[in-house]
Amino acid sequence: MIALEPVTGHYLTLRLGGEPYRVYFEESGSGIPLLCQHTAGAHGSQWRHVLSSEAVRKSFRVIAYDLPYHGKSLPPEGKAWWAEEYRLTKHFLMQVPVALSRALELERPVFLGSSIGGHLALDLASHHPDEFRAVIGLEAAATTPGGWLDIMNHPRVSNAFKASLMYGLTPPTAPERYRRETEWVYSQGAPPVFKGDLYYYSVDHDMSDAELAAIDTARCGVHLLTGDYDWTAPPAVSKQAADRIPGATFAAMPGLGHFPMCEDPERFLAALLPVLEKIRAAGNPA
Amino acid sequence: MIAWDELQGRVNDDSEFRLAARFWNATLRLDVGRASHRLRFEEGALAEVAPCPADAPCDLFIGASDDDWRELLAPVPRPFYQDLFGAQLHHGIRLPADPLDYAAYYPALRRLVQLLRVTREDVR
Numbered sequence: 001m002i003a004l005e006p007v008t009g010h011y012l013t014l015r016l017g018g019e020p021y022r023v024y025f026e027e028s029g030s031g032i033p034l035l036c037q038h039t040a041g042a043h044g045s046q047w048r049h050v051l052s053s054e055a056v057r058k059s060f061r062v063i064a065y066d067l068p069y070h071g072k073s074l075p076p077e078g079k080a081w082w083a084e085e086y087r088l089t090k091h092f093l094m095q096v097p098v099a100l101s102r103a104l105e106l107e108r109p110v111f112l113g114s115s116i117g118g119h120l121a122l123d124l125a126s127h128h129p130d131e132f133r134a135v136i137g138l139e140a141a142a143t144t145p146g147g148w149l150d151i152m153n154h155p156r157v158s159n160a161f162k163a164s165l166m167y168g169l170t171p172p173t174a175p176e177r178y179r180r181e182t183e184w185v186y187s188q189g190a191p192p193v194f195k196g197d198l199y200y201y202s203v204d205h206d207m208s209d210a211e212l213a214a215i216d217t218a219r220c221g222v223h224l225l226t227g228d229y230d231w232t233a234p235p236a237v238s239k240q241a242a243d244r245i246p247g248a249t250f251a252a253m254p255g256l257g258h259f260p261m262c263e264d265p266e267r268f269l270a271a272l273l274p275v276l277e278k279i280r281a282a283g284n285p286a
Numbered sequence: 287m288i289a290w291d292e293l294q295g296r297v298n299d300d301s302e303f304r305l306a307a308r309f310w311n312a313t314l315r316l317d318v319g320r321a322s323h324r325l326r327f328e329e330g331a332l333a334e335v336a337p338c339p340a341d342a343p344c345d346l347f348i349g350a351s352d353d354d355w356r357e358l359l360a361p362v363p364r365p366f367y368q369d370l371f372g373a374q375l376h377h378g379i380r381l382p383a384d385p386l387d388y389a390a391y392y393p394a395l396r397r398l399v400q401l402l403r404v405t406r407e408d409v410r
Contacts (some may be wrong), residue, residue, distance in 0.1 A: 149385075157389040160306075164393040168369025172362050229365045231372030257368075 007051045009072075014099040016163065018069070019079060023100065024072035025065035029057030032280060033109035035097050036064040037117030039259060040088075040201055041162065041194030042185050043071025046114070049265030059280055061109070063257060065100055067093070069193050082213075086196035088116070091205040094123055098131050108284050110276075112251060114138035115132065115258060116197055118224070118233070119205040124222045126211055134221035134274070138146045139230050139258050141237040144242070147202035152195035162194050163187035167259035171229035174267075180261045209244050217247030219285060223275045227256030246266055249275075287355060289405045290323060290335055296401050297332040303401065304330055314395075315342055317349035318378075330394075346388050348395070349380040359403045365400040370395060 002068040007028045013020050026044055028051045036047040047064035050056055066073040067088075075081045091118070101109050111132045113120050118140030125135045152162060163186035170179040186194070215222060222245050226238035235252040242250035253260060253271045305329035314325040317323075317340060348370065350358065354377055357367045359368055366376040373379035376381040382388055388395060 025353055151385045151389055154386065154389070156386065161389040161392050165369075165371055168371055168396065170366045170368075231366040231369065231376055232377075234365075250302060 005052055006057065007048070008016055009150075011072075012100075012103055014096070014120060016095045016099060016102060019076050021068045021076050022074065022185045023065060023068065023096070025100070026051060027061060027063045028052065029060050029062050031059045031061055033101070033104075033106040034060040034110045034276075035101065035106075035111050036061045036062060036071065037069070037097065037113030037120055038064070039069075039115035039188040040197030040205070041069075042117055043073075043188070045071065045185060045261065046182070046262040048262070049269070050112075050162065050261055050272075053265075054092045055269065058153055060276065063100070063104070063106075063109075065096070067096060069190065069196075073189075084193040088204075089199040090123055090200055093120055093200055094127060097124065099126055101131060107177065108133040111135040112138070112272075114155045114261060115233070116201050116205075118238075119144070119201060120227075122207060122212070122215075122222070123205060124208065125210065125217075125222050125245075129220035130215055133284050134218050134282070136225065136275055136279075137222070137224045137238075138260055138278035139226050139233045139238070140224050140241060141177065141233045142209075142241045144233055144237070145202050145206075147198045148195065148199070150195075152190075152198060153192050156268060157215045159187045159189065159191060162189070166259070169230060169232065170228065170263040171255050174257070174264035178263050178265065184264050185262070207241070212241060212244035213246065215245045215248070217245060221279060221282065221285070222248040223279075224250045225253055225260070225271055226250075227258065227260050229255070235247045248276075268277040287318060287352065287359070287407060288402060290362065292361065292405050293401070294332045294335050295303075295326075297398065297403060300397065300401060302398040303394060305393065306397055307331075310391055310394060311343040312391070313343075314398075315344035315347040316351075317347060318355050319350075319352035344380050350378050354378040359406050370399060381382070386395045 009026045038046045043066045044064035057208040116139035121135035121137030163183045166186045167183040222241045242248040310327045310330045322340045326334040366372040
């Protein structure tokens with residue numbers, strides 16, 4: 001008998017900025033919706049260990065989506081995207097989980113994201129606190145300038161450079177097979193996408209102390225977790241952001257890097273589960 | 287610190303390195319503290335390892351103090367020493383200023399550093 005994993009995939013069409021985008025997502029479990037955002041230049045398969053975790057699935061409906069232009073979410077059919085530079089903006093990125101949540105009629109989901117997803121967690125808590133009961137930002141920061149580099153989409157450099165660079169953001173203590181899988185996922189991205197995503201990561205995401213201080217964690221809880229091997233958003237900058245947000249929590253994750261959910265899932269789940277339990281126990285603060 | 291006489295054999299016997307270094311023709315200078323070595327690659331194979339002056343001409347280089355090299359080549363490196371780019375940003379590792387000079391062969395450089403880790407004489 002074939003042992004199917006408890007994960008199913010679906011497509012739906014979201015209207016984003018007036019354009020229809022066919023978006024792919026995978027889901028598992030039942031309970032509180034948990035929307036999972038992958039890192040720049042990658043796709044939702046990074047969340048496969050969370051999707052298949054019995055400890056998560058018993059209380060949460062895990063939904064991991066591919067952003068447009070990533071993974072199975074192909075570019076839109078209604079515009080000549082090939083004639084313009086791909087660039088991910090904060091405005092567009094924030095629309096995706098909000099539109100997906102509304103389309104699936106989710107009741108104030110929890111948002112969980114890493115890297116650009118971690119940054120997005122903070123932007124959503126600031127701009128859409130009524131849409132989400134809590135956000136969990138992995139490798140998040142108020143700002144991470146300097147990463148929007150031409151070398152990330154240069155005709156003389158293959159995707160292998162980007163992928164290898166991402167391997168270097170994983171911890172040396174993680175299982176080698178998962179470090180290599182993380183690298184592999186990066187080598188799959190269309191050439192302009194990683195750099196285009198870094199526009200959001202390093203330019204468009206730029207939160208002031210005042211904006212962070214204005215986040216209302218009574219409406220939308222904020223929890224930040226950061227691996228100590230992450231050289232692009234080290235724990236100190238995540239803590240600095242958390243310290244600016246009244247009521248936010250922060251914890252460093254020893255022995256994890258920039259891709260905790262896929263580079264060392266066992267160690268990551270040990271850090272994530274207490275946060276999910278805290279959110280579950282708090283109920284829906286709306 | 288590094289068993290230079292072992293390096294050529296280790297590199298040329300390493301299938302991951304040979305895949306990453308395919309078509310590579312270049313000279314790489316490694317500046318380890320005050321001592322420099324020149325590594326010459328021909329079609330992806332390490333053809334020669336030899337001491338050289340610190341200012342010897344090369345296509346690219348990796349440089350650092352003895353202490354930074356010890357950290358970079360530790361069996362389990364401390365945070366940010368696990369990667370050349372990260373170690374350049376946060377520690378004392380030096381790379382060419384223009385990443386275009388080494389990006390195409392970054393996977394090969396990464397593997398070379400891993401092979402240098404296992405040729406460290408002082409941690410055996």
